[in-house]
Amino acid sequence: MNQHTIQDLERVLHDPVSERLGAPDLATIHRFGARRRRGRRTAIAALAALTVAAVAGVGVGIDRLRDQPDRVPVAADPNTPTELSPLAKRVLREVPGAVQVSDWQVVIPGPGVAPEWDQEVPAGQIAAGTSTVGSSYTGVTTFDRGTFPDWLYDEVQRIEQEELGDENGYPVGSTEMGVLVELGEAELACVGESRERCRLALLTGLESGYYLQWSMGTENFLDPGADMEVFLDEDYSRGTPSQIAIAGLDGTDVARADFITTSGTVVEGVVEAGTWSTGDSIFWANVPGELATVVAYDASGEVIEDHPLKPCDSPVECEVR
Numbered sequence: 001m002n003q004h005t006i007q008d009l010e011r012v013l014h015d016p017v018s019e020r021l022g023a024p025d026l027a028t029i030h031r032f033g034a035r036r037r038r039g040r041r042t043a044i045a046a047l048a049a050l051t052v053a054a055v056a057g058v059g060v061g062i063d064r065l066r067d068q069p070d071r072v073p074v075a076a077d078p079n080t081p082t083e084l085s086p087l088a089k090r091v092l093r094e095v096p097g098a099v100q101v102s103d104w105q106v107v108i109p110g111p112g113v114a115p116e117w118d119q120e121v122p123a124g125q126i127a128a129g130t131s132t133v134g135s136s137y138t139g140v141t142t143f144d145r146g147t148f149p150d151w152l153y154d155e156v157q158r159i160e161q162e163e164l165g166d167e168n169g170y171p172v173g174s175t176e177m178g179v180l181v182e183l184g185e186a187e188l189a190c191v192g193e194s195r196e197r198c199r200l201a202l203l204t205g206l207e208s209g210y211y212l213q214w215s216m217g218t219e220n221f222l223d224p225g226a227d228m229e230v231f232l233d234e235d236y237s238r239g240t241p242s243q244i245a246i247a248g249l250d251g252t253d254v255a256r257a258d259f260i261t262t263s264g265t266v267v268e269g270v271v272e273a274g275t276w277s278t279g280d281s282i283f284w285a286n287v288p289g290e291l292a293t294v295v296a297y298d299a300s301g302e303v304i305e306d307h308p309l310k311p312c313d314s315p316v317e318c319e320v321r
Contacts, residue, residue: 080104081178087155088178095149101236105178107137108148114183114204115142115173118211121191126210127198128276130187134235134244134286136204136213137180142173152179186213186235186244188284195278200246202233216246222280224250228307230294230321235286243291245269246284247307254281255299262292269294291321 081104084092088106092098097109114120115138140148140156147153159177161170185205191212192198201215213233221229226249233244245259252274259267269285276282283296296304309321 085178087152087159091152091179095152099239101180101239102241105175105180105236105241107180107182107236110138110181110183111143111147112184112206113208114206114211116144118204121189121201121203121210121212123209125191125193127190127192127195128272130189130203130205130210131270131284132185132205133188133202133246133284134186134233134242135237136183136186136202137175137234137236138183139173139175140179140181142181148181180236182237186233188246190276190282191215195276198277200231200248200277200282202244202246219248222248222250222277226250228294228296228305230291230307230309232291232319232321238286238288240288242286242288244284244286245291245294246282247294247296248277248280248282249296249305250280252279252281253298253304254283254296256297256301257283257285258295258297259285259287259291260293260295261287262290265289 084100084104084106088100088104091108092100092106095108098106100106140153141160145153156174156177156179160172160174164171164174164176183204183206187203187205187210189201189203189210190198191201191203199215199219202213203210204213216231220226228247228249231246235242235244247257247269254271254273257269257271259269261267265288267285267287269283271281271283273281281296283294292309294307294309296307298304312318312321
């Protein structure tokens with residue numbers, strides 16, 4: 001990785017978003033239909049591809065996931081840390097507001113502003129209001145040096161460059177070392193001109209406005225006859241790991257949705273039938289631990305679909321189940 005490429009990257013990321021993407025910004029994001037992978041913004045030589053990835057994320061193809069064979073879920077990964085790293089322990093001791101949220105992760109308060117390359121979503125593009133579903137998170141190096149203690153920024157950057165990087169570059173905004181920054185509230189919304197022409201997306205809500213976390217990419221699961229798909233994101237706003245789960249079906253027959261975890265806990269979801277997206281049922285919940293199944297019912301209590309989550313074996317694949 002040469003210095004010229006890093007300088008080019010920094011220049012690209014400091015350019016206005018409208019210059020990088022072209023107008024209209026939202027149309028570009030929706031066309032790529034991507035969710036942003038925090039901690040996977042990697043500096044590579046192909047700057048044009050990186051610019052799209054840094055703003056809109058890495059696309060997840062639903063049809064491709066349907067064709068994958070059975071795999072072991074990420075939750076079964078024996079390499080998941082079981083204790084705080086020395087860096088995370090220091091953060092817990094010395095950073096004001098830091099809290100431990102799992103065996104190996106700590107969360108620190110964010111600066112109250114969005115990372116510079118995050119795409120702002122105009123309020124006029126939110127078709128049916130928003131619903132708070134948790135919090136959104138990123139890594140320390142998403143922000144400029146000086147936002148957090150220098151020792152923290154420098155050590156996270158060192159880990160990214162020396163331990164997580166390779167010959168193609170290194171991640172920026174990584175959380176693999178167990179240190180997360182809480183950006184703000186995670187808000188579910190349908191973004192677009194109207195309820196007839198909008199796309200489901202997860203946004204970060206701040207005083208300055210709304211910023212894109214990720215959109216659903218393709219929405220084939222809302223086509224007539226299509227199976228349910230469940231979109232997942234991590235949340236720690238309750239002080240322990242939970243999952244934000246968002247699902248939907250074509251039609252407006254869904255009256256209730258149960259989100260069932262691997263431990264058997266049942267959380268009744270919020271259901272919007274025909275109100276968020278015309279002709280579609282959208283439902284969501286924040287569930288403790290790991291989600292296993294989503295069951296949608298009609299008004300009479302009959303099951304419309306009983307949807308066990310698809311097996312997966314990578315963080316990106318495990319976001320669409």
